[in-house]
Amino acid sequence: MFVYLTDMAESEIQRINSAITAVFPDLPVAVLNSVVDTLKALGAETTDDLQYITEGDLLPVLKPVQARRLVVSWAQNISICSNPPASSPSSASTTSTSSSPGGSSTFRPDWVDNFQIPWQKLPEELLQSLERQKRPSPRLRREMIRIVASEIMKVYSNPTKRNTTEIGKRMVAKYPKSLQDVIEGDVVGPGYHSLAKQLQARVDNVKRPNTPKIKKRKPASDGYDTEEVPAKQKASVQDTYGCVNWELKYLPLSETGDSQQEKKEKLKMMFQEMNYNTDDMKKLVQSTFYTQRKDINKGTSIRQLTQEWPFLFNEAGMAAHFQELTGVSLMECFLANVDKKCRRLLSFLKSVDAPKHKQVQDAFIKFQTERGQLDGCPGDIIQMVLLLLAHFGEKEENLFHYVDTTCLAQEVLTEKLPATPCIIVCGSSCFTAGTFMLSIDQEVVNDHITSFIHAFCLLFGSYYCFNIHYPVELRSTLEFFQRYNFFVGIFNNTGYIASLSNEKHVSILVDFYFSASFEHNSWCLYCVKISC
DSSP: OOOOOOSSOHHHHHHHHHHHHTTOTTOOHHHHHHHHHHHHHHTOOSGGGGGGOOHHHHTTTSOHHHHHHHHHHHHHTTTTTOOOOOOOHHHHHHHHHOOOTTOOOSOOTTHHHHOOOOGGGSOHHHHHHHHTTOOOOHHHHHHHHHHHHHHHHHHOSSOOHHHHHHHHHHHHHHSHHHHSOEETTEEOTTSOHHHHHHHHHHHHHHHGGGSOEEEEEOOOOTTOOGGGSOGGGGEEEEEOTTOTTSSOSSOOTTOOHHHHHHHHHHHHHHHHHTOOOHHHHHHHHHHTHHHHHHHHHTTOOHHHHHHHOGGGGSHHHHHHHHHHHHSSOHHHHHHHHHHHHHHHHHHHIIIIITTTOHHHHHHHHHHHHHHTTOOSHHHHHHHHHHHHHHHTTOOGGGTEEEEOTTOOGGGSOGGGSOSSOEEEEESSOTTTOSOEEEEETTEEEEEEEOOHHHHHHHHHHHHHHTTBOOOGGGHHHHHHHHHTTSSOOGGGTSSOOOOOOSSSSOEEEEEEEEOTTSTTOOEEEEEEEEOO
16 A cells, blocks of 8 residues: 655554545555645544545545545545454454445445355355356346345445455356356456456446436337427436536536527527638537536427537537537547457457358348448448447347438438437448438438548437437447447446436446457457346
8 A cells, every 4th residue: 555654643644545545446646645635735634534525625636526436435434544443354254244234334444355255145046056067047147246236235335346356256266167257168358357347337236326317318209209298208317427517507607698698699690601610619619518408408309409509410519519528529539449449349240250140241241242442441430330230130220211312301201210319321321322411309400421430420429418318229239339438438437328228127238358368369249238
């Protein structure tokens, strides 16, 4: 443990360090140093004083979410500074495993080492599978995750990823034949990654009622007649997952209601005249972000938004809004990750996945013919999207709607469009089309998109900017792009996750792992279902 030497007692500094690293075990030393220095400046000399620290005190050295997590954790563990009397290993084990159903509020740095995995509480059918070295069914595996996570929460109400990883590692070590990550006889990575991730996901789900809430637009009802659905019924409560600016409480100090309205009218005029400076437009979009979010979050219809905020459906305008909303640059993030990952993902889908799945093999042959001479990045991205749809068994027509090359926006049969964001392809194939359109809620919101890359980024950004649920028919493909960090890296706590349907099993988590332990450095793609 890094010890920051000050005029305070070294033992107290160690305890304060432990209180910080218990919440953020991977916090850089420089940041840890700054946090301790700030606490000292505030007059916190012992761990008893940490309960009086507020979120605002830590904002100069930590991000808002980090500061909030730290303060909440200290509030839950106000007895962190108490020095428990020395006890034997057996008594320590008893103390760590016995607690109230609501979860222990006393932090013990060694609770993971003393945690007893509740094998005796598992169903008999599951125990039989484990003892006979058989792989349990998905249902039994989920039951095991729920039981173990429940016991973890009884011991400590705010376990970290490192804690759940260590427990998952011990579980796999005891029953490797039953629980280890194996594909065709080869161990994937360390072998315990998926189990640890399921444990952490279950813990996060249990803690979810205590996390901030936002409103999200629901898919349209049967018939997709969004006009008849009241605005209040178009939203439901969901988690923010780290969205940095979902709903601003206050106008910027330099703005007033009148100035926001004036800039809004100026944006509308610029859009109508089609003669504007892109940088000036972006600045106006950024400065009116507060009012845009207010209109979107209260359930304003897409049709009305296209009239009031037309630049939100333009490439540069949506990118500016997306940047303010998530802190991530839409196009730059996507292209940077495509450059690093697209060809390797295509290599896996072609060489490993296609021979095993007929639908992927058929799609690959079809797309090779359609692609023709289209080489480079655009062709690779189109093929990647289409092959992923085939891999997950999701229909292409749920994402793309094909019209004639010369079709105009007013000629599109909108009643045949899905209610969720959809790319309208002007041509018979994504590879040969020169123009694309974007529709949302069966409204054509952008009728002149000249590249597939821009169209796909606009489609993905729409789910975030307008609080739209992923459709059930496309959830695996869209979730893959999100979780594989093509757009937003939620596993790094920097992004924002668009919700799936309100089913018991809330999402399909798609991970794409590279395992250096494989003889040929092969790529492995697999799905893990997480129960809520």
